[in-house]
Structures are given as structure tokens and as C-alpha cells.
Amino acid sequence: GQQVMQIPQYQHVQEGEDFTTYCNSSTTLSNIQWYKQRPGGHPVFLIQLVKSGEVKKQKRLTFQFGEAKKNSSLHITATQTTDVGTYFCAATSGGGADGLTFGKGTHLIIQP
Amino acid sequence: DAEITQSPRHKITETGRQVTLACHQTWNHNNMFWYRQDLGHGLRLIHYSYGVQDTNKGEVSDGYSVSRSNTEDLPLTLESAASSQTSVYFCASSRGISSGNTIYFGEGSWLTVV
Numbered sequence: 001g002q003q004v005m006q007i008p009q010y011q012h013v014q015e016g017e018d019f020t021t022y023c024n025s026s027t028t029l030s031n032i033q034w035y036k037q038r039p040g041g042h043p044v045f046l047i048q049l050v051k052s053g054e055v056k057k058q059k060r061l062t063f064q065f066g067e068a069k070k071n072s073s074l075h076i077t078a079t080q081t082t083d084v085g086t087y088f089c090a091a092t093s094g095g096g097a098d099g100l101t102f103g104k105g106t107h108l109i110i111q112p
Numbered sequence: 113d114a115e116i117t118q119s120p121r122h123k124i125t126e127t128g129r130q131v132t133l134a135c136h137q138t139w140n141h142n143n144m145f146w147y148r149q150d151l152g153h154g155l156r157l158i159h160y161s162y163g164v165q166d167t168n169k170g171e172v173s174d175g176y177s178v179s180r181s182n183t184e185d186l187p188l189t190l191e192s193a194a195s196s197q198t199s200v201y202f203c204a205s206s207r208g209i210s211s212g213n214t215i216y217f218g219e220g221s222w223l224t225v226v
Binding site: 006033042043044045048052088090100101102103104105 | 145147152153154155156157171202214215216217218219220
């Protein structure tokens with residue numbers, strides 16, 4: 001089945017530093033979604049990217065979808081303690097026939 | 113407000129027992145999913161449904177079953193619980209994957225099999 005590889009698994013940053021997580025697939029993706037899960041919580045939808053080369057911003061978060069639609073990234077500028085959690089990418093290869101496949105997530109740990 | 117609820121939120125059961133986790137959504141979504149989350153594995157799809165009477169196996173379906181008799185509910189049954197099924201289980205729903213709609217997750221059910 002389709003797989004999405006997400007790196008890094010863990011990322012420690014000092015508060016105020018930037019953070020980036022990457023998601024890669026060997027197959028072309030129809031779309032990619034990003035979710036955030038706070039410690040002890042449930043995944044919450046952040047955004048969906050559909051178009052090749054698409055870039056979307058949400059305040060300090062920037063999401064990119066690669067030109068070949070095989071990779072994506074989430075970049076957080078000037079991290080804050082509220083950014084702590086696990087960030088997941090999730091993708092479908094088309095038609096929704098197999099639900100979403102999630103990456104293993106990147107755990108963001110912020111040191112004040 | 114529309115929502116998705118799971119019950120029980122926490123359960124301890126014994127090996128070999130049958131366990132059912134309930135999931136109920138009030139958004140009238142066609143699509144419903146069950147995932148399990150384990151350290152090092154992320155979220156893995158167990159079963160999913162695209163509508164009433166439709167069920168499909170996901171990546172880790174062995175030992176689990178679901179049924180979809182109405183739009184609102186997708187109960188997950190562990191036929192004979194095993195220690196390897198100790199996990200956090202998330203139910204989710206969406207109006208439609210292919211149209212790019214948001215997936216909403218329930219708050220999770222923590223299951224311990226002893």
C-alpha cells in the first residue's frame with residue numbers, strides 16, 4: 001500500500017527557533033493533509049494541499065506541496081510553547097479508495 | 113453542535129474477551145474510519161466505511177470488525193482481545209475524502225488488554 005515517510009521523528013528546538021517537518025512519498029499524491037495532535041489529545045486538521053507547487057500560510061505556519069506532488073513540508077516560524085505536539089501528514093493517492101495514510105509524525109519538543 | 117463521540121474513553125479488559133468501542137457522529141458524514149495509534153507507528157487505519165452497509169479493511173484489520181447499519185455509528189469490535197491490541201483507538205469521519213473535506217477525529221478510546 002501507499003506509504004508516506006515523515007522526518008524527523010523528533011525535533012527539539014529552543015522557543016523562538018524555526019521548525020520544519022517533511023513528508024515524502026514514492027507515488028504521486030492526489031492531495032496531502034496536515035494534522036496537529038497535542039499531548040494527550042486527538043489529531044486536529046490543519047490544512048489540505050491539492051495543487052502542484054501549492055503554498056499556504058496560516059499565521060506562523062507555512063505549508064508546501066512539491067511540484068511533483070510527492071512531497072510536502074510544514075514550516076513553523078519562531079516557535080512558541082503552544083506549538084508543542086505531534087505533526088502528521090496524511091495523504092491519499094486518489095479517489096479516497098483506501099482512506100488516508102498517515103506519516104508516523106514529527107514530535108515537536110520546545111525548550112523555553 | 114455537531115460532533116463525534118467515542119465510548120468508552122478508557123477500558124481495561126482481559127485477554128480473550130470481546131470488546132466493542134462505540135463511535136457516533138452527528139455531522140451526517142458518509143465516511144467513517146477507525147485508526148489505532150501506537151508509539152513508533154503513528155496512526156494506522158483499521159477499517160473504514162463510505163456509507164451504510166459498506167465496510168472495508170484497512171492496513172491492520174486482523175482481529176477487528178466493524179458494521180455500518182446507519183450513517184451515525186461505526187462500532188469497532190475486537191472479537192477476542194489480545195495484548196497486542198492495547199492501544200489508543202481513534203474514530204474519525206468526513207463528508208468525503210475525494211472532495212478534500214476535513215477529517216474529524218473523536219477524542220480517543222484508551223484500551224488496555226491484560
